[in-house]
Amino acid sequence: xxxxxxxxxxxxxxxxxxxxxxxxxxxxxxxxxxxxxxxxxxxxxxxxxxxxxxxxxxxxxxxxxxxxxxxxxxxxxxxxxxxxxxxxxxxxxxxxxxxxxxxxxxxxxxxxxxxxxxxxxxxxxxxxxxxxxxxxxxxxxxxxxxxxxxxxxxxxxxxxxxxxxxxxxxxxxxxxxxxxxxxxxxxxxxxxxxxxxxxxxxxxxxxxxxxxxxxxxxxxxxxxxxxxxxxxxxxxxxxxxxxxxxxxxxxxxxxxxxxxxxxxxxxxxxxxxxxxxxxxxxxxxxxxxxxxxxxxxxxxxxxxxxxxxxxxxxxxxxxxxxxxxxxxxxxxxxxxxxxxxxxxxxxxxxxxxxxxxxxxxxxxxxxxxxxxxxxxxxxxxxxxxxxxxxxxxxxxxxxxxxxxxxxxxxxxxxxxxxxxxxxxxxxxxxxxxxxxxxxxxxxxxxxxxxxxxxxxxxxxxxxxxxxxxxxxxxxxxxxxxxxxxxxxxxxxxxxxxxxxxxxxxxxxxxxxxxxxxx
Amino acid sequence: xxxxxxxxxxxxxxxxxxxxxxxxxxxxxxxxxxxxxxxxxxxxxxxxxxxxxxxxxxxxxxxxxxxxxxxxxxxxxxxxxxxxxxxxxxxxxxxxxxxxxxxxxxxxxxxxxxxxxxxxxxxxxxxxxxxxxxxxxxxxxxxxxxxxxxxxxxxxxxxxxxxxxxxxxxxxxxxxxxxxxxxxxxxxxxxxxxxxxxxxxxxxxxxxxxxxxxxxxxxxxxxxxxxxxxxxxxxxxxxxxxxxxxxxxxxxxxxxxxxxxxxxxxxxxxxxxxxxxxxxxxxxxxxxxxxxxxxxxxxxxxxxxxxxxxxxxxxxxxxxxxxxxxxxxxxxxxx
Numbered sequence: 001x002x003x004x005x006x007x008x009x010x011x012x013x014x015x016x017x018x019x020x021x022x023x024x025x026x027x028x029x030x031x032x033x034x035x036x037x038x039x040x041x042x043x044x045x046x047x048x049x050x051x052x053x054x055x056x057x058x059x060x061x062x063x064x065x066x067x068x069x070x071x072x073x074x075x076x077x078x079x080x081x082x083x084x085x086x087x088x089x090x091x092x093x094x095x096x097x098x099x100x101x102x103x104x105x106x107x108x109x110x111x112x113x114x115x116x117x118x119x120x121x122x123x124x125x126x127x128x129x130x131x132x133x134x135x136x137x138x139x140x141x142x143x144x145x146x147x148x149x150x151x152x153x154x155x156x157x158x159x160x161x162x163x164x165x166x167x168x169x170x171x172x173x174x175x176x177x178x179x180x181x182x183x184x185x186x187x188x189x190x191x192x193x194x195x196x197x198x199x200x201x202x203x204x205x206x207x208x209x210x211x212x213x214x215x216x217x218x219x220x221x222x223x224x225x226x227x228x229x230x231x232x233x234x235x236x237x238x239x240x241x242x243x244x245x246x247x248x249x250x251x252x253x254x255x256x257x258x259x260x261x262x263x264x265x266x267x268x269x270x271x272x273x274x275x276x277x278x279x280x281x282x283x284x285x286x287x288x289x290x291x292x293x294x295x296x297x298x299x300x301x302x303x304x305x306x307x308x309x310x311x312x313x314x315x316x317x318x319x320x321x322x323x324x325x326x327x328x329x330x331x332x333x334x335x336x337x338x339x340x341x342x343x344x345x346x347x348x349x350x351x352x353x354x355x356x357x358x359x360x361x362x363x364x365x366x367x368x369x370x371x372x373x374x375x376x377x378x379x380x381x382x383x384x385x386x387x388x389x390x391x392x393x394x395x396x397x398x399x400x401x402x403x404x405x406x407x408x409x410x411x412x413x414x415x416x417x418x419x420x421x422x423x424x425x426x427x428x429x430x431x432x433x434x435x436x437x438x439x440x441x442x443x444x445x446x447x448x449x450x451x452x453x454x455x456x457x458x459x460x461x462x463x464x465x466x467x468x469x470x471x472x473x474x475x476x477x478x479x480x481x482x483x484x485x486x487x488x489x490x491x492x493x494x495x496x497x498x499x500x501x502x503x504x505x506x507x508x509x510x511x512x513x514x515x516x517x518x
Numbered sequence: 519x520x521x522x523x524x525x526x527x528x529x530x531x532x533x534x535x536x537x538x539x540x541x542x543x544x545x546x547x548x549x550x551x552x553x554x555x556x557x558x559x560x561x562x563x564x565x566x567x568x569x570x571x572x573x574x575x576x577x578x579x580x581x582x583x584x585x586x587x588x589x590x591x592x593x594x595x596x597x598x599x600x601x602x603x604x605x606x607x608x609x610x611x612x613x614x615x616x617x618x619x620x621x622x623x624x625x626x627x628x629x630x631x632x633x634x635x636x637x638x639x640x641x642x643x644x645x646x647x648x649x650x651x652x653x654x655x656x657x658x659x660x661x662x663x664x665x666x667x668x669x670x671x672x673x674x675x676x677x678x679x680x681x682x683x684x685x686x687x688x689x690x691x692x693x694x695x696x697x698x699x700x701x702x703x704x705x706x707x708x709x710x711x712x713x714x715x716x717x718x719x720x721x722x723x724x725x726x727x728x729x730x731x732x733x734x735x736x737x738x739x740x741x742x743x744x745x746x747x748x749x750x751x752x753x754x755x756x757x758x759x760x761x762x763x764x765x766x767x768x769x770x771x772x773x774x775x776x777x778x779x780x781x782x783x784x785x786x787x788x789x790x791x792x793x794x795x796x797x798x799x800x801x802x803x804x805x806x807x808x809x810x811x812x813x814x815x816x817x818x819x820x821x822x823x824x825x826x827x828x829x830x831x832x833x834x835x836x837x838x839x840x841x842x843x844x845x846x847x848x849x850x851x852x853x
Contacts, residue, residue, distance in 0.1 A: 040690060048811065050602045057603060061559045136573060136603075138557055141566050174559070190603045210602075211613075211811070212803040213689040233689040237801045242684055245671045249679040402551030402816045409555040409567065421560075434560035439567055 041229040041497070041509055044243045044252035048211050048236040051190055052197040054177040055130055061138045061174050063281075063422045067507040068234055071216060073199035074110070074178050076123075076171040081502040083280065083330050083426045085169070089118070089178040089200065093168055096157070099459050102146075102167065105155045111221050112180045113204040120156055124149045125181040127158065139175040142167070163457055165464055169425040202227045202510040211236055216509070225510070228517060232509040247272065247492050254493035256507060260317045260374060263490040274492040276319045277501040280424045281489075282328060282431075283320075283373060285366070285383070285482035286408075286417045286442040292362055293415045297354040298392075299479030302416065303340050305347035305390045306383050312485055315375045315382060319488035325472040326435060328486045330503050331426035333468040340476050347390040361393035365414040367407075370398045373420050374487065380418050408440050417442070420487070424504035428468035429456060435481065436471075443480045524837065531833045535826065539591065542825040543584050551816040553600045574600055576818075587822070596826070597819035601811070606823035610805060614827065615698030616686055617797070617804030621789045623701075623720050624727035625782060631728065632735035632778070637766050639736070640743040651736065658733035664795040667726035671799065674722060681722050684801035688715050723800040727792060731785050738781050742774035749773070776846050783839025787832045 047064040051057035054069035070078075078088035092105035110118035129135055131143035145167065148159030160167065170176060180198050187193040197205050202224060203216035216232040235252065237243045244262045246252040248269070258266065260276070267274040285302075292298050308322035327334040348357070356362040368380040377398065384394045397414060399407070407413045423431045433456060435441065436448045451471050458464040475481055489505050498513045554570045571577040575586065590597060596606035639651035661669075675683035687693065687700060693712040695703040701720070704713040746752060747770050755769050790805075797806035805824060812820040 042689075044684070050811075057601075061557070133569065136570065138559055138562070141562050191608065207689070209686075209689075209803060211807050212685050212687075212801070215689050231690065235684055235689065235801065237684050239798055239801070241668065242671065242799060242801060245676045245683050249676045249683065251675075251679070251682060251684070400551070400814070402553075402556055402814065405555035406550055406552040406816075409552060430561065438561060439564045440558075440560040440562070 039229065040231040040233065041254070041512060042233045042235060042252045043507060043509065044237045044246035044255035045234045045507075046240070046243060046255075046257040047238060049208075049214060049234075050210065052194045052205065052208060052214075053179075053190065055126070055175045055179060056135055056137050057190075063174075063424055063505055066174070066424075066504070067509075068214060069177060070201065070506060071203045071232065071509050072197065072201045072205060074201050076104070076176045076178060077168075079172050079424070079502075079504055079506075081500055083424065083503045085172050088172070089123070090171065092155075093171060095168070099160070099163060101148075101157050101159050103155060103157050104171075107223060108154055110200050110223050112183065112200050113198045113219055114180075114183060115221070116180070116182065118178065118180070118200050120151050120154060122181050123178055124151065124156060126177070126179045129179070130175060137175055139170075139173075142170050143175075163459065165456070165458055165461065166425070166427040166429045169427050173425045173430075203232060206231070227510040228513045229509065234509075247494075250494075253497055254491065254499060254507070254512070256489060256491045258490055258492060260319045260490060263319070263492060264317065266492045271495055272492055273495050274490060275499060275501045276488045276490040278321055278328065278330070278486050278503065279489040279505040280328060280330065280426060280503055281420055281422045281487045281505065282323060282326065283376075283379065283418070283420050283484040283487060284326070284435075285380075285484060286413060286419060286435075287479065287481055288411075288413045288415050288417065289443050289445055290415055292364055295354050296478060297350040298356070298362055301347040301350040301356075301390060302387065302392060303476075303479045303482045304343045304350070305386050305392065306482065306484070307342045307386060308484055309342070311379055311382055315378050316485070316488075319374075319490065321486040321488075323483045323486050324476060326421070326431045326475070326481065326483050327428060327468075327472060328423075328426070331423065331428065331431065333428035333432070333465045333472065335469040335472060338469075338473050338476050340482075344386075344390050351391045356391050358389075358391045361388075361391045363393045363395070364416065365397050366394045366416040366418070367397045367399050367404070367414045368418040369401060369404065372401055376418060379484070405440075408442060411442075411444070413442055416482075418484075422505075424506075428465065428472075432468055432471055432475070436475075445480070447478075448475070448480060524841075527837050527840075531830075534833065535829055538829040539588065539822070539826060540584070542822050543587065544580070546816075546818050546821050547580055547583075553816040553818060556815055557600070587819075591826075596823040599812075599817050599820040601815040601817040601820070606819050609808065609820065610823050610827050612698055613803065613805045613808045616700070616802065617790060617793050617806060619699060619701050620720060620724055620727070620793060620797075620802065620804060621786065623724040624731065624789060625786055627724055627728040628731040628735055628785075629782065631732035632739055633771070635732070635736045636739035636743055637771065639740050640747065640770075641763065641766055643744070651740070655733040655736045658729050659737075661730070663726050663730050663792055664799060666729050667723065667796050667799040670722045670726055682719050683722065686716065686719050686803055687712070688719075691715055719802075723793075723796045723802050726796050726799075727789055731782075731789065734785065735778055735781060739774060739778045742777050743770050746770035746774045772846070776843065779842050779846060780839060783835055783842070786839075787835045790828065790831055 049065050049068055054060060054073050074089040076088055076090050077093060078086050080086050089107055090104050091107045095102055106120050106123050112118055127143065127146055130137045131140060131146055133140060137143060145160055145162045145164050146158050147161045150157040183198040194208055202219055202222045204219045206217045207215040213233055213235045218227045218230050237246055240258055243255045244258050247255045247266060263274060263276060266272050287293050287299055312318060312320040312322055324340040325335060325338045351362060366380055366384065368377050370377040380396055384396060387394050404419055421431060433452055436443060436452050451474060455464055455467045458467060491499060493499050496515050498515050500511050554567055558566060575583060599606055599609055602609060635651045639648040642648050671683045674681045691712060693709060697703055701716050704716055752765055752770055755765055793804055794806035794809055797804045798810055809824050812824060
């Protein structure tokens with residue numbers, strides 16, 4: 001019978017179907033390797049990019065997206081891999097004698113991606129726009145300190161309304177990019193700009209699909225070294241497991257921020273290698289000025305009971321650097337002599353002085369994110385276990401990033417709260433300073449404010465740095481904050497390319513080369 | 519089903535949507551998390567916080583915010599996303615086609631699997647193929663879609679790297695669609711290279727979404743087919759000399775489809791919700807991924823817009839299911 005289904009025919013049909021599907025998939029799968037051709041570099045990136053305005057969008061203050069911005073736009077001043085500064089759009093920058101103005105010299109011969117020249121007018125407009133209250137630049141609190149622009153050829157003298165000792169460093173920090181006045185003002189809003197953004201950086205935007213990818217093309221008229229790859233694709237892959245799969249399958253040439261255990265496994269595979277290096281991101285246990293942390297003995301006991309070396313060695317597989325101050329060794333005010341030793345016996349003694357013991361432990365809540373930073377929850381769980389051994393009975397509360405910031409702004413965090421702090425310019429004002437002054441300060445007390453406040457207006461740089469070192473020492477002595485460790489950034493890439501680690505965590509495609517190429 | 523009935527259904531959707539709007543508006547403001555605190559760096563001053571709150575209209579009392587928002591919504595303005603600085607309607611409409619294509623492909627795959635498996639199981643009723651279908655559908659149902667997604671990433675993306683595991687299209691492919699419906703447009707423009715690439719990218723997420731649905735549909739369809747095969751009209755056509763296969767495909771299947779269509783319709787709505795995790799795993803740029811970003815950033819206008827979009831889709835899908843039901847079932851059509 002024509003319509004009869006026999007068992008054999010059913011099985012045959014199923015088998016042929018399965019085979020066809022697999023074969024079709026294999027045939028369709030024409031592109032796996034990319035960088036070997038030397039034309040296209042594919043990066044599986046750990047975050048998405050909301051907008052291509054580097055000065056005014058949700059993530060402009062996120063260090064993670066700066067890699068892409070720096071490929072398209074020129075920062076006013078740039079940073080070397082060791083965080084030292086180098087010329088960017090500006091070739092010279094500096095204070096006048098009495099530090100009431102800064103003098104900026106624009107690089108000559110720069111052109112925008114549409115071929116028009118980069119002018120001093122663009123520079124002035126970019127700085128004015130950044131400081132304009134109406135524009136919503138999140139760093140506006142810094143840029144509004146600038147006002148009164150005097151142009152003289154390629155040089156601009158900018159009056160400084162309110163002295164800011166780290167102002168010049170901010171020219172290489174978040175939202176500090178030169179933008180094209182003409183092209184930007186002619187665009188009809190965010191969507192139009194995102195469709196055809198124009199910068200002066202080493203790469204031009206060829207296509208941007210929000211939450212999917214951005215495709216960049218090398219800019220032939222870039223003033224700096226020619227990028228090695230004609231095309232660069234940043235694929236936005238926020239899930240760490242998916243990024244591991246991307247590099248392992250060969251669909252990406254480079255990825256970052258994979259779990260440390262995966263990092264070790266991946267770099268042992270043929271064809272892959274990697275680098276795990278310290279970056280400007282610190283894991284901190286914030287202490288809030290509320291009970292029971294108003295007791296110095298409790299704060300110091302909590303600090304001395306934490307074995308940071310063990311956390312780094314066992315939880316982070318050695319990919320971290322224990323820290324006792326809010327400054328990493330690459331920062332301007334790092335003082336290696338500030339030490340908070342691991343001493344559980346001392347922690348017990350301190351607690352005993354306040355009437356607490358193993359039998360009568362002090363109880364409080366410690367907050368942490370989970371999965372936001374490498375082993376964040378596990379780190380806090382380990383700390384809680386260490387505390388338990390000395391007489392601190394802490395309960396863990398998990399909260400997401402939005403709640404953390406909300407509570408930080410409301411000054412409502414738990415007595416101890418784990419979070420991270422990035423500071424790619426390495427200035428102490430943007431770590432110790434901001435951590436203890438302003439609406440986001442967690443520990444608030446007059447003694448610290450008295451020490452930190454004057455440093456925000458200190459004109460003598462050596463005195464300012466020494467002042468911050470003294471503050472960091474005082475913080476350690478008082479236990480007002482518990483710095484834990486400096487994070488390492490794990491980057492995995494194919495052996496066919498070379499990658500230079502950058503302490504700011506930047507993955508600059510313009511610095512990635514084919515292995516063996518000059 | 520008359521046009522009058524459809525209009526009546528659409529009219530009654532309005533109070534539902536108003537209810538959803540009130541609920542989501544209140545909920546997103548009750549849940550802890552401040553979008554302004556997320557945007558500002560630590561160096562910002564209290565004045566900066568206040569200014570940004572005012573800029574986004576978050577400084578007013580909640581009832582006043584709601585009245586202002588509803589007024590805008592009634593004029594077709596769903597506000598501006600705080601994190602993306604773009605109109606909510608424009609953002610949602612730019613992502614919705616990707617999710618709809620994903621869900622439609624998933625439903626098509628699920629229906630095809632379910633039809634084959636259910637017909638096969640009923641045809642070989644009481645023999646080992648039925649046991650295989652029953653066992654497999656049980657296994658597939660026991661594993662949630664996101665686990666299937668991870669399994670596909672591992673097996674078909676890494677171990678046998680035959681299919682792409684992220685995105686919607688190869689970033690190096692030159693294809694500039696005018697609409698968000700890439701698959702449909704690639705077909706209409708006869709861009710077979712783009713179509714093949716889009717299919718490669720959609721296959722794994724669609725399969726992950728489809729498998730649990732396919733298993734559920736198989737079970738329902740199989741039960742309906744068994745019932746149908748015992749009906750008098752089937753006995754009649756059997757007496758007329760129709761083959762078992764022909765009875766199954768041509769006679770019983772059509773009558774057995776009614777409960778399956780209902781289930782498919784209900785599952786279609788749930789599938790749109792289920793895309794959130796699948797889109798995240800496969801970095802697929804649909805409204806699921808947009809929803810995750812909106813929640814992470816506490817982007818209140820965008821969350822509100824997305825929830826309303828889900829509600830509208832749910833209502834429309836149910837209406838379409840009822841229409842399909844009346845087409846398949848003459849008794850409903852006549853009533």
